[in-house]
Amino acid sequence: MDSRDVALQSVMSTVMVPHFSELVELDTPGNRILMASNGIWLEVCRAWFYARVPIAKPLSMATPYGLVSEALRFGFGKLPSAMVAQFIEQARVRSPNECAAWVVWNQQTGEWKLMMLEETSVGPGHVSVNLPTLGEDEYMVMDLHSHGLLDAFFSSTDNDDDRGATKIAGVIGNLNKPEVTALFRLCANGVFLPLPFDSPKGQEGSI
Numbered sequence: 001m002d003s004r005d006v007a008l009q010s011v012m013s014t015v016m017v018p019h020f021s022e023l024v025e026l027d028t029p030g031n032r033i034l035m036a037s038n039g040i041w042l043e044v045c046r047a048w049f050y051a052r053v054p055i056a057k058p059l060s061m062a063t064p065y066g067l068v069s070e071a072l073r074f075g076f077g078k079l080p081s082a083m084v085a086q087f088i089e090q091a092r093v094r095s096p097n098e099c100a101a102w103v104v105w106n107q108q109t110g111e112w113k114l115m116m117l118e119e120t121s122v123g124p125g126h127v128s129v130n131l132p133t134l135g136e137d138e139y140m141v142m143d144l145h146s147h148g149l150l151d152a153f154f155s156s157t158d159n160d161d162d163r164g165a166t167k168i169a170g171v172i173g174n175l176n177k178p179e180v181t182a183l184f185r186l187c188a189n190g191v192f193l194p195l196p197f198d199s200p201k202g203q204e205g206s207i
């Protein structure tokens, strides 16, 4: 096989889910496609996160594949609502302009930090930023941005930005009002899953 195909397929291999034994989960950072009797699934593993999500219906023919179930687990206890609250404060100050931040988790210490992102261009309808470099044990878990005076929603620009990323994306809107609007989604290598921010504890069997 062409060495470029070897490289491409090693980044996202396809696995036949066994029928008579348990699937051995991916336990190093990467992505796999799982061929199962109950559909085609995406498996995503990161230092802070593990998920299996269905991406296509089962094949309409008999296959030798076994079953898999949905999974969503985080490597930390709770999502950092204090970091989101800090971001909302910053976003209020900068409103009506937009702004953006990363919420970074340190795997060694378990600590969180909010990093406001350096803007290269900003206005009430857009923000462009420089992306920071993280330390060895640091992982960007949440990618937050504000919509100034507008509602919280994921725009086509947001969808383009999040394509292929693995992170929790959050948008905060209506920053001039006492009650802001907020929307969160899990981006798992291009698959978007709505995430109620109050209840994203990792759980097996359902998402």
Ligand SMILES: [Zn+2]
Residues within 6 Å of the ligand: 145, 146, 147, 153, 154, 155, 158, 171
């Ligand atoms: Zn947006």
